[in-house]
Amino acid sequence: MIEAQALSKRYGAKAAVDAVSFTVQPGRVTGFLGPNGAGKSTTMRMIVGLDNPSGGHVTVNGKPYAQHKAPLREVGALLDAKAVHTKRSAYNHLRAMAATHGIPNSRVKDVIELTGLGPVAKKRVGGFSLGMGQRLGIAAALLGDPHTVILDEPVNGLDPEGVQWVRHLAKGLAAEGRTVFLSSHLMSEMALTADHLIVIGRGRIIADAPIQSIIDGQGRARVRVRADRPQDLLASLAGEGVTSQVLEPELIEITGVDARRIAEVALRDRVLVYELTPLQVSLEDAYMQLTQTEVEYHSHSLPDASEAVAPLEGR
C-alpha cells in the first residue's frame, strides 16, 4: 500500500507535483496516467526516497521507504531502465543489488529467467536495447519478491510480446495480493492493464477512480439516431438538457440522454426510428477530456516565452 499526503515537489517557483494525496491499494493494478511532464516520475521518485518532497509525505506499507529495514523486500521499483553501469553485465548488476539484502544468487538467476534475460545476462548492459534494459529494470524490481511493485513506463521500448508479458506480470502480481503501481502516458495500455486509475496533470490529481467509472463519468452518453422526423424528436427531448448535432436530414447525434430514453420518447410521439446506436466513449476520449486543460506542452501553437520551460521529468 502506498499513501501520499499533500505530497509536493517544487523546483524553484514551479511545482512539478502540487500537494497530491492518493492511496494505492493492494490486490489490484493501479495505473498512474498523465501527459509527459505531469509529475508521474517525480512522484514515483519521491515514493522511493530518491527525491525529497518539498512538502507533505509519502509512506509505503506504513513507513517512509528509507525507514524499512529491507527496502527491496518491501518495494521493487523500475524508475528508469538506464539506472545501470553500462560496463557491468546484467548478472553482476543484479548480484550487486541482491548482495545489499543478502538475497541469494539463486534468486538472481530466477529473476533472469523470469524476465527472459538468460541469453544476454553475461553481456555488458551498455549494449542492451531499450527493451532489454526494461527487462533488466523489471528483474531488479522483482529481486526482493516485494509486496509493492512500482513500474515507471514499463512498456517503453518493449516489443509486442514484451508488452503483453508486462501486462500479464502486473495482473499476476496484483492477483497475488501485491500492490502494483504502474505509470504510463498511453491510455490504451492502461485500459488493458489497470483496474484503477490515478490521472495526474500539471502536478495535480485530476481523477482517482476505478477505470470503468472514469469512462462512464467523463463521456456523457452519446447516441446516433436515424429517424423520419428528427426535429420532432429533438423538440420533445429539449427539456432534458440534451445537445444535438444534425449530420444528415434524417441522421442526428444526441448527447445527454441514453438510448432507452430516446426510444421511449420516440414511441410516445410515434416517431419512426430506424437506427439507435449508443456510441462507446473510449478511455482515450475520457482521458483527453480529463487532461485537456492540464496538458503542459500542447503540440499546436507556439508557447509564449514564460511557458517555455524545459520539462523537469526524466532527468
Place this chain on the structure above:
Amino acid sequence: MATSTSSAPAPSRPRQHRETGPGVNFGRVMKSEWIKVTTVPSTVILIVSTVVVMVGLAALFAWSLTMMAQSINDPSVPAEFRTPTEGPGSPGFQALTTPSSGLAFGQLLIASLAVVLIASEWTTGMIRSTMVAVPKRVPALLAKTVIIAVVAFVVGFVSALVSYLVAQPILRGENLDFALSEDGVLASVINTGTFLALVAVISMSIGILLRNTAGGVVTAVGIFFVLPIIVQLLSGIADWIPDAARFLPADAGEQMVAVEVAEDALTQWQGGLVMAAWALVLLVIALVVAKKRDV
C-alpha cells in the same frame, strides 16, 4: 535480440504483510560495493597499471642513483658539479626514498580511479539503483570509500615493497643497497599505502560532491599537483604563505613518506594527521551533501 519469456509469474498465493528475509546492513553493503568495484574491467586495469608504473619508476630512480654515484668518482666532472657523498643530497641517502619514489604518479592514478569509481555512479545512472537499494545513502557511499581506501592502501604498500625488492640488486652495484630495518624505511613503505588511501578518500569526496568524472579528476589533480605549484610561485609575496603551504594535503602527505625530516617541516605523524584531517572533513561534507540532495 530474440528473447523468450516465462509466460506467467510465480503461482498465486495469498500474501500477508510481514517482514521477510534479511535486510540491509553495512557488511552486506560492503559486499555489494566490492562486487561493483571488481566487475568493471577498467578498475582492475587501472589498479594493475598503478603497481606496474610505481615499481617501474622506482627501478628507474634506483638506476639513476647508481649513475650519480659513479659520477662522484669520475675525475672528468668538475668538483663543483659533483654530487655530495654525505648528507641529504647524497646517493646513499636518496636511495632510502626509492620505495616511495613512484608516489607522485601513483597518487595521480589512484585519484583518477577513486573519482571514476564514484562519479560513474552518477554519469551512468547507477546511483539511482544504489540509492533505492540503500535508501539511507550514507552506508553505500561509506562502504565504497572504505573499499577504495583499502585497495589504495594495498596498491601503495605492495608497490613500495616490490619497489624496494626490485631496487636492491640495482643499487647493490654501487653499494647503495639498504635493509628494510634501517631507520624510517619500513614506515615509509607502509605510509606509501596510507598516503594513497587518504588520496583515495579525498578524491572520492570530490567525486561525490561534483558527480562528474572529468570535473572530479581535474579538481583532484588540481589539489594534489597544481595547488602546491601555485602556492610555491606565490610564496615570495608574504612570509605566511610557505608556512601555510605545509598544511596543503599534498605537502603534508609527502612528509608521511619522508625518511628524514627537515628542521622546520612536519614530522611523518604530523603530516599524516594533517592529511587525514583534510580527508575526514571533505568526506563528512560530501556525505552530508549526498544525504540531503536529490539523486
